[in-house]
Amino acid sequence: MDRSAYPHHLAITLRWKDNDVYGHVNNVEYYSFFDTVINDFLIRFGGLDIHGGDVIGLCVDSQCTFKQSLEFPGVVDAALRCGQLGNSSVRYEIALFREGSDEPAATGRFVHVFVTRADRRPVPVPDHIREALEGITG
Numbered sequence: 626m627d628r629s630a631y632p633h634h635l636a637i638t639l640r641w642k643d644n645d646v647y648g649h650v651n652n653v654e655y656y657s658f659f660d661t662v663i664n665d666f667l668i669r670f671g672g673l674d675i676h677g678g679d680v681i682g683l684c685v686d687s688q689c690t691f692k693q694s695l696e697f698p699g700v701v702d703a704a705l706r707c708g709q710l711g712n713s714s715v716r717y718e719i720a721l722f723r724e725g726s727d728e729p730a731a732t733g734r735f736v737h738v739f740v741t742r743a744d745r746r747p748v749p750v751p752d753h754i755r756e757a758l759e760g761i762t763g
Contacts, residue, residue, distance in 0.1 A: 626729070630720075631704030631706045631718075632763070633666055636701070639695065639701060643695075656733075659719045659735050662705045666705055679743070681741075685714075693729075695721070699723060700724050708762075720732045
């Protein structure tokens with residue numbers, strides 16, 4: 626899929642520390658980019674209160690398929706869409722694009738289950754978050 630398949634985008638500037646000794650962005654950073662685009666979206670558009678809210682999202686599954694390497698310096702276009710929205714869970718679909726490329730450097734999925742902060746028991750996706758996710762459903 627190309628960029629147009631993803632309704633939400635976040636530019637993430639690569640950092641010197643993202644590169645590993647092989648001269649490309651280390652695989653663990655790709656998961657960090659996934660986490661960043663998702664949580665930035667939830668906070669800015671869904672009203673998620675990461676510091677004091679009663680409900681939080683826990684990652685229960687993630688996967689990444691590497692297609693091309695990324696290198697510092699540069700900017701990654703982290704693209705996001707909601708692939709499946711359940712009662713208490715959501716599956717995000719993510720693609721990472723290098724500047725000027727319509728082919729993703731990586732694609733993946735990330736599943737959140739929404740739980741109460743206090744006891745970590747599943748709860749329905751909060752209405753304001755559900756509305757934001759419906760807006761990026763693919």
